Structure formats: structure tokens, C-alpha cells
Amino acid sequence: MTPRKKLVVGLVVLSAALVLAFFWSLIAGRARVPVGEMFSAKYAPLVKLRAARALLGIIVGAGLSVAGLILQAVLRNPLADPYVLGVSSGAGLGAALAILGGVAAAGAWVIPGCAFGGAVLAITLVYVLARVGKTVPVYTLLLAGVIINSIASSLLIFLAHTAIARGQGLYSVLWWLLGSLQVFEAWPVAVAGMAIGAGIAITILFARDLNVLSIGEEPAAHLGLRVERTKKLLFLISSLVTGAAVATSGLIGFVGLIVPHAVRLVVGPDNKVLVPLSALAGGTFLIICDIIARTILSSGELPIGVITAFLGGPFFIYLLRTHRGRMSK
Amino acid sequence: MNAITIENVECGYGGAPVIGGVSLDVSRGEFLGILGPNGSGKTTLLRAATGVIAASAGRITVNGTDIRSLGPRDIARQVACVMQDNAASVGAGHLAFAVRDVVTMGRTPYLSRAGWATPRDRDAVDRAMELAEVTHLADRPITELSGGERQRAFIAMALAQECDIIMLDEPTNHLDIAHQIGILDLFAGLNRDSNKTIVGVFHDLNLASEYCERLLLLKAGQVAAAGKPEEILTAEMIRSIYGARVAVQPSPATGRPHVFLRKSVST
Numbered sequence: 074m075t076p077r078k079k080l081v082v083g084l085v086v087l088s089a090a091l092v093l094a095f096f097w098s099l100i101a102g103r104a105r106v107p108v109g110e111m112f113s114a115k116y117a118p119l120v121k122l123r124a125a126r127a128l129l130g131i132i133v134g135a136g137l138s139v140a141g142l143i144l145q146a147v148l149r150n151p152l153a154d155p156y157v158l159g160v161s162s163g164a165g166l167g168a169a170l171a172i173l174g175g176v177a178a179a180g181a182w183v184i185p186g187c188a189f190g191g192a193v194l195a196i197t198l199v200y201v202l203a204r205v206g207k208t209v210p211v212y213t214l215l216l217a218g219v220i221i222n223s224i225a226s227s228l229l230i231f232l233a234h235t236a237i238a239r240g241q242g243l244y245s246v247l248w249w250l251l252g253s254l255q256v257f258e259a260w261p262v263a264v265a266g267m268a269i270g271a272g273i274a275i276t277i278l279f280a281r282d283l284n285v286l287s288i289g290e291e292p293a294a295h296l297g298l299r300v301e302r303t304k305k306l307l308f309l310i311s312s313l314v315t316g317a318a319v320a321t322s323g324l325i326g327f328v329g330l331i332v333p334h335a336v337r338l339v340v341g342p343d344n345k346v347l348v349p350l351s352a353l354a355g356g357t358f359l360i361i362c363d364i365i366a367r368t369i370l371s372s373g374e375l376p377i378g379v380i381t382a383f384l385g386g387p388f389f390i391y392l393l394r395t396h397r398g399r400m401s402k
Numbered sequence: 403m404n405a406i407t408i409e410n411v412e413c414g415y416g417g418a419p420v421i422g423g424v425s426l427d428v429s430r431g432e433f434l435g436i437l438g439p440n441g442s443g444k445t446t447l448l449r450a451a452t453g454v455i456a457a458s459a460g461r462i463t464v465n466g467t468d469i470r471s472l473g474p475r476d477i478a479r480q481v482a483c484v485m486q487d488n489a490a491s492v493g494a495g496h497l498a499f500a501v502r503d504v505v506t507m508g509r510t511p512y513l514s515r516a517g518w519a520t521p522r523d524r525d526a527v528d529r530a531m532e533l534a535e536v537t538h539l540a541d542r543p544i545t546e547l548s549g550g551e552r553q554r555a556f557i558a559m560a561l562a563q564e565c566d567i568i569m570l571d572e573p574t575n576h577l578d579i580a581h582q583i584g585i586l587d588l589f590a591g592l593n594r595d596s597n598k599t600i601v602g603v604f605h606d607l608n609l610a611s612e613y614c615e616r617l618l619l620l621k622a623g624q625v626a627a628a629g630k631p632e633e634i635l636t637a638e639m640i641r642s643i644y645g646a647r648v649a650v651q652p653s654p655a656t657g658r659p660h661v662f663l664r665k666s667v668s669t
Contacts, residue, residue: 076518145497284499288507295452295482295485296511297475297511298474341499342496342497342498343503
């Protein structure tokens, strides 16, 4: 099958899956909406709320999947996910400061704003630390990401510890760290949607560059790529998309790692096909995880991060096993 | 017009220049070998000539045009490169591209961002795979190939670029003797039949002697000597450049000079 045909078939199948998951998420929940009354006035408020959640799920799932895909290709590391470069821990620290500092009540924008600010700060630090002259070698970048991640995590634990000592509850911080698709206001979803949509669109245009970069920077340069410039642009897109996703939904794990791998297992490694299909698959996966998170307990809702990791963890182990097998061949 | 001219070029990686004032003309259809000890700047010179690193002084032209006025895509349509085999860079498992996908990447300098490979691109890919004799491997993941097969796939990728000039950086490093001969025969054939200009960096002096018309000997970033293999590959020259004691004799097969090593420990 030519890549083009693969893409068309994949788009049809995954779009259908996404639409199905979307409508399923409207009716599923502790209060079931009968299919026939989905659009009736009686259920309108509930359906509207669920539609907003599903929309955020699509945006965040697509964004995290594409952000992970970019880093896997550019860092040439199959274990890369959107959080390896420090975006997540920076965002986590920002959100925790906002929650524990008591400023979150000032408005719905405070937590997303602080989280996004923390993400930008973290990725800027990582970038500055990793830079060698005019180049950004992938190994120093990964190392800087790991270092910033651990510094931010230790600060987060310090914050949590002092909060406990003061008798302050950590529930809302924990809830945020594990991620949720709860929508309190429409505009953060709209802003994140536009940012992530633009990021994915640009990434689609750079899909061939991702292919070429994945066989190495030197060969890519010989094929006419402006390697450093392209790398920097792709890191920037990946970081901003991740920052936007994390600011609106917290740290939902595993999506950005496993969705690109799962799609790759089916359609192969061509990023021209992978980028759009990973976006669709990521959105679908997150909607389904959210349905499970909302319905699995008879009372209350589980953080969605628990479900993505619970589904994603075993898959990741499977991947690691088969991966090792193939490498030793 | 020369394929490549290098005039008083100085270049490196930020610190002291690795190449200090090298000049070199490569005429069209030439098969040139660049030799020199480790760290003498062979690969750096190649990287400057392909525009991967910028020269800090001097001037480089490709087919008569200053390399500074050419974009990387323009260069990649005129100069293709085959590097030494690098198994680590090809991914693994389900991340690995099939040979045909890798060869198609050779069309990158011709493809637009949004566009797909056209029939014309696919023809170029098919021809390149045939020339490099990897057509039968087209659907195999690149990771599952032997070192020699994988190198041929990357050669096909370079051929798909349809360039007049092909640069080689120790293309047969780590390969067995049959693959060494096979791969250099391929380039010698392209040089003779399609008038491709070939510039290769070699460690193996005998291989260079056998295939190149002209040799350039680098030492510490400067041209130490240039000329026909018979003029360059002498015991005295190798002693003064490499600091190695060798004997040189014409090959019984071709008459080209061959280098025989002497051990310095008596047993």
C-alpha cells in the first residue's frame, strides 16, 4: 500500500472511531442519557458538559500524541514522551504553587496560566542548559530535561511537604497532577484547541523532515535539511503543544508515549502517515479513557491519568519486551 | 568548469580551525581520493564541501556556483553523500523504515512540504535501487540487513538524489573484502559510464590506490601532497605523513602501488 493510501484508509477508520467515541461519551456516565433523547432539552445541560469534556479530550489526546511523536523522531529515542524535556514538571510546579499559594480562587485562568508559565520556564531552562554554541545536541537536551525534571519534582515534594505540615490538603494538587478533562470554562479549551491545532498542522508539514531526521542528523543535512533550525522549531512546537495540553488538563501520562507506538505498529514508521493518524488515535483514546474514568466507580470520578497509565502501562511493558527481542536479532 | 573548487578554505568547529588554508580543484568526471592520518581533517573538508559546516575563510564552489549562495536543498541536488555505515542511526523494531522508504528519502531535495512522491520520483528510486542492487530488499526493514546490504541501501538513497557529484566518507569501513570491491566497483562504473564525479575519503591506502585517478594527502589540516597514486603512495611519503614504516610494491594484478605494512617488533 502506498503511504498515501495508508493515510486515506487510516483517516477514514480513525475518524469514524473518533466520532463514535465522541457520541458514546455523550450518553455514557453515571447518569445515562438514552440514545433517543441525546438532543432533547431535558438532557441538554448534561450533554453539553460531556461534549466539552470530549472536545478537550480530543484536543489534549491529539496534542500529547503528536508532541510525543515529534520527540521520539527528533531525539531518535523510542522512549521519549512529551514530558522528557521538563515541560510537565515545570507545569506541575506552577500549578501546585497556584493551588497551595491560595491564588487559584482569583479566576479560572490562574491554574492554567501558572501551569503554562511553569512549562515555558522549564523548557527555556532546558534549552539554555542544552545549547552548545549554535547547536542543540539531542543528548545534552535529554540530560538537561532529566535534570530539570528532577529539580522541579524535588521542589514539588518540598511544597507538598510544607503544605502537609501546615495541615493544608493536597487533594486538589494530586488531582491536578494526575490529570482530568473537567471543563470549568470554555475559553481555556478554545485557546488550547487553537494552539494545539496550529501545532499539529505545522507538524504535518514537517512530517518528511521528521522521517529524514530519524535516520540521523548528518544524513539529514546531506539531504538538504537545515537540521538545527528544523530541530529547534520542532522542539518549540512539541513544547508549546504539551504546555497547552498540560495547562488545561493536568499531567495525563502515557498517551504521548504509547499512542504513537501503537499507531506505528499498525501503519509503519512513515511520519507523513503517522502524524495525522496519531492525532486522531490520541483523541479517541483519551475520550475512551475519560468514559472509563467517569463510570468505573459507583461514586465519584477517577483521575484520567490512572486509566491511561493502567491501560498504557501493560502495553508499554509489552512494547519494551518485543522491542528488546527485535534489537537483539 | 570544475565540479568543485576549494580556494584557501579554513574551517572547523568553533575552536582552532581543523582545516587551515586548503585549495583543491576537482574536475568533472574525476575520481579523487582524500587520504591522511586520523584527525588530519579529511571528513571536515568533505563536510565543508557539502555545506554542512561553513568555511570561516576562503571560497568553495559547486559546479561553478559559490556554496554560500546555494541553499541546502540546491546543494543536495548536486552533491550526494555516502557516509560510513552507521547501524545505530536506523532505529529498531517497528521504528525501522523499509529499504524503499529509506531510498525514497533521497528524493527529499526535490519534494515539497505537502507533496507526495510522484511517479517520476518513484522511477528515480527504482533506478537507484537497481544500480545499487537492492531491489530484492525493497520491502525489508533496514535493520534486518547485513552491514553490506545496509550500506548498499544508503548508496541507493544517495543515487536517488541524482547528483553529478558523489562524496564518499570511508564507505566500505567495517565491510568484508567482497563488499569493499563490490561497492567501489559500483562507483567506478558510475564514474566511467555516467561521468559522475567521485570524491572519497579513504583509510585503506590500497583501496584508494586501486580506484582513484588522483590522491590528495592531508596532514594537520593542510595539503601535504597531491598527485597520481604512484607519486603519492611511496614508502618515504607514508613514513613522513603517517609516521609508519611500510614497503610499497606494484600490485601483481593491476600494477597500481600497494602498501605492505612492516611490524616493528621482531619475533
